[in-house]
Amino acid sequence: MKDYIDKFAFIKLKTMDDHFFRFCARAGCGKLIPPYKNGNTHYCSDECYDENKRIAAAEAGRKRAHQLILVRNDDTLDELFALYQSKFYISAKLLIDRGFNWDIHSGETVINGLVAKNLIRYGYTLFTNQTVQLWKL
Ligand SMILES: [Zn+2]
Numbered sequence: 012m013k014d015y016i017d018k019f020a021f022i023k024l025k026t027m028d029d030h031f032f033r034f035c036a037r038a039g040c041g042k043l044i045p046p047y048k049n050g051n052t053h054y055c056s057d058e059c060y061d062e063n064k065r066i067a068a069a070e071a072g073r074k075r076a077h078q079l080i081l082v083r084n085d086d087t088l089d090e091l092f093a094l095y096q097s098k099f100y101i102s103a104k105l106l107i108d109r110g111f112n113w114d115i116h117s118g119e120t121v122i123n124g125l126v127a128k129n130l131i132r133y134g135y136t137l138f139t140n141q142t143v144q145l146w147k148l
Contacts, residue, residue: 037063080115081130087111088133092145100142106135113137122146 033044036053037060044055054060087109095101116128127134127146134146 035059038066077115080112081117083110084112084115085130085132088130088135088145092133092147095145097144097146100138100144103137103141103143106143120146120148 034040035042035044035055037055040055040059042055042059044052048055052060054063087106090109091101091105116130116134118129120127120129120134122134122136125136125144127136129148132148134148136144136146138144
């Protein structure tokens with residue numbers, strides 16, 4: 012009989028362990044997920060679930076906007092590269108006049124010892140004298 016109880020207690024503890032020690036997946040919450048919640052849920056409450064969904068949607072919107080600007084910037088460099096290639100230092104004004112967004116790029120590469128900001132097909136180096144050299148990536 013004692014063996015049976017010990018075994019039962021162990022199973023019960025294991026079950027409690029599985030169900031009690033799961034934490035809410037919403038960033039900044041950190042609460043335990045109540046044991047009565049569905050085993051598949053990652054959130055402690057409907058509020059956390061909704062909040063996480065809202066954050067994910069906003070993040071997806073930001074990513075889409077970032078991608079659109081990246082494409083537009085890349086199209087601008089496509090147009091200018093057809094005219095100037097990498098052979099000329101061109102005025103940054105040419106990019107500014109075309110609504111170039113200097114804050115958006117997809118990474119950096121070192122080309123001929125110069126740090127270039129990457130877009131999609133093209134990259135550029137902005138020099139302190141406000142001239143730009145274009146690169147085909
Ligand atoms: Zn939560």
